[in-house]
Amino acid sequence: MTDTKPVDIIFTADQADRLRAHLFQENQDEQAAYAFVSPADSDECLRLLVHHLVTLGPDAFLEQNATYLEVKPEIAAQIAQHALEGDFGLVEIHSHPFADESVAFSATDTDYALPRFRWFAEQIAQASGRAFHHVMLVYGISSADAFYYNRADDAVQPVRRLLVLESPLQVTAIAPAEVSSAGSAPDETGYAERTSRQIAAFGAEGQRQLAQIKVGIVGVGGIGGLVAQQLALLGVRRFVLVDADTLEVTNLNRFIGAALADAEAKRLKVEVVTRAIQSIDPGARTTQFAEAFPTAAALAALKDVDVLFGCTDTHGSRLILNALSVQYLLPYIDIGTGIFTDGDGHITEAGGQFRVMLPGKFCLSCIDAIDSAQAMRDLLPLDARAEHQARGYIPTEDIPAPSVVFLNATLASLAVGEFLNLIAPYRESASVVYYFMQTQELRRIGASRSPDCVVCGAGGRLALGDLDYLPGLEPARKLGGFPTP
Numbered sequence: 001m002t003d004t005k006p007v008d009i010i011f012t013a014d015q016a017d018r019l020r021a022h023l024f025q026e027n028q029d030e031q032a033a034y035a036f037v038s039p040a041d042s043d044e045c046l047r048l049l050v051h052h053l054v055t056l057g058p059d060a061f062l063e064q065n066a067t068y069l070e071v072k073p074e075i076a077a078q079i080a081q082h083a084l085e086g087d088f089g090l091v092e093i094h095s096h097p098f099a100d101e102s103v104a105f106s107a108t109d110t111d112y113a114l115p116r117f118r119w120f121a122e123q124i125a126q127a128s129g130r131a132f133h134h135v136m137l138v139y140g141i142s143s144a145d146a147f148y149y150n151r152a153d154d155a156v157q158p159v160r161r162l163l164v165l166e167s168p169l170q171v172t173a174i175a176p177a178e179v180s181s182a183g184s185a186p187d188e189t190g191y192a193e194r195t196s197r198q199i200a201a202f203g204a205e206g207q208r209q210l211a212q213i214k215v216g217i218v219g220v221g222g223i224g225g226l227v228a229q230q231l232a233l234l235g236v237r238r239f240v241l242v243d244a245d246t247l248e249v250t251n252l253n254r255f256i257g258a259a260l261a262d263a264e265a266k267r268l269k270v271e272v273v274t275r276a277i278q279s280i281d282p283g284a285r286t287t288q289f290a291e292a293f294p295t296a297a298a299l300a301a302l303k304d305v306d307v308l309f310g311c312t313d314t315h316g317s318r319l320i321l322n323a324l325s326v327q328y329l330l331p332y333i334d335i336g337t338g339i340f341t342d343g344d345g346h347i348t349e350a351g352g353q354f355r356v357m358l359p360g361k362f363c364l365s366c367i368d369a370i371d372s373a374q375a376m377r378d379l380l381p382l383d384a385r386a387e388h389q390a391r392g393y394i395p396t397e398d399i400p401a402p403s404v405v406f407l408n409a410t411l412a413s414l415a416v417g418e419f420l421n422l423i424a425p426y427r428e429s430a431s432v433v434y435y436f437m438q439t440q441e442l443r444r445i446g447a448s449r450s451p452d453c454v455v456c457g458a459g460g461r462l463a464l465g466d467l468d469y470l471p472g473l474e475p476a477r478k479l480g481g482f483p484t485p
Helices: 013-023 073-085 107-127 196-202 204-212 224-234 260-264 269-280 296-302 315-328 372-378 382-390 405-423
Strands: 007-012 032-041 046-055 061-064 069-071 089-095 134-139 144-150 155-158 161-165 170-173 214-218 238-242 285-289 307-310 332-341 347-357 432-436 441-445
Touching (some): 007 134, 013 046, 032 073, 069 073, 073 089, 107 144, 196 204, 214 296, 224 269, 238 269, 238 296, 307 315, 307 405, 315 332, 315 372, 332 405, 405 432
Parallel strands (some): 007 161, 089 134, 214 307
Antiparallel strands (some): 032 046, 061 069, 161 170
């Protein structure tokens, strides 16, 4: 037997709503649908990202009732052709509307599955030899069951979980729950005792999810370092940290956990933040990238995080993070602050914002939060940047912006609170929140997906996963058009 990686299936909220409405109709007959998925393959797991759905109406069946359905051969052939000729994997879905508390595949389902898996695998091998990811999924009223075909072993394995990018995040566990992979069992590091008062606040299940979740943070300076420490205090145990900078003396006014010796030694910020995390929880695990974002290695490590934090101050990094979020269906929390002065040491305006993007709802491009021209300048290679500076297109001086710890801490805390609300909900969710420092006012702003968005709209990057490339990386291959998600 080969080593098997856990398999997850990710739906946007709209996809999940449409699918459920189709599968459970008033007539209480079994229904069928097909999800075409893109892979997001990493060392730790395989995530299958639902790109588009095909649902079958009553005319598509030879027979359909409350306990059985049979698809017409010509319809099955069309589905097979679409799967075999495209780039996507296939999730075959049907409902058991009679199954209330627990659903499982019937003997008929199981007998049908393996020969069908093998047939598709043989057709793909003859046609292109590409990796083809194939799943059978059955829904009951309040549960689901799914298995994935492992071609190397000619066997099936249970899918680990289904995720829906709704607020709060909807997780349906299928395979048995894993033991925490953070490095040490909770009892060995006092984890259970340390988090006991949080469990009293938001429950044991929420704490269990926090112990399993993996968070990516790009930019671990004045805001990102605070976010990392607060997440560690909440009980998050798995981190991917990305920041190329070393600590400087001018950072010490807002970098909690850093010492003068760190600045004098020019220690990397990712190292200082890792030390702070592990001083809170020795069992926590961090993966560090002391690299100028983006790099291929950092992007590869970030594409399977459960939640992505962007704590950077450039439009270039926001452009990349937004694309990564949309393409790999990653919940993305963007945080920023700003202080404006009159030049004589008097603040004229100050505040900040956080934005919570759940792919399929809206992205930063939908709300015009990225200056594309500035992003392109931010992402210029060093030699091209020097040439633009010589010609006067880009300022040659990098003047540090004003920054204070309490403003950073306010926005970091608000954003971490919204992160917790995604995992263990305690109030209505907020998508975009502005904080005005001088009046201490919070203002919520509504946001929605733009159908014309070049990133998440029709023809954009939504749920393309490994089938497309990100800005800054070489394309893997040329792709054709895709149906609208």
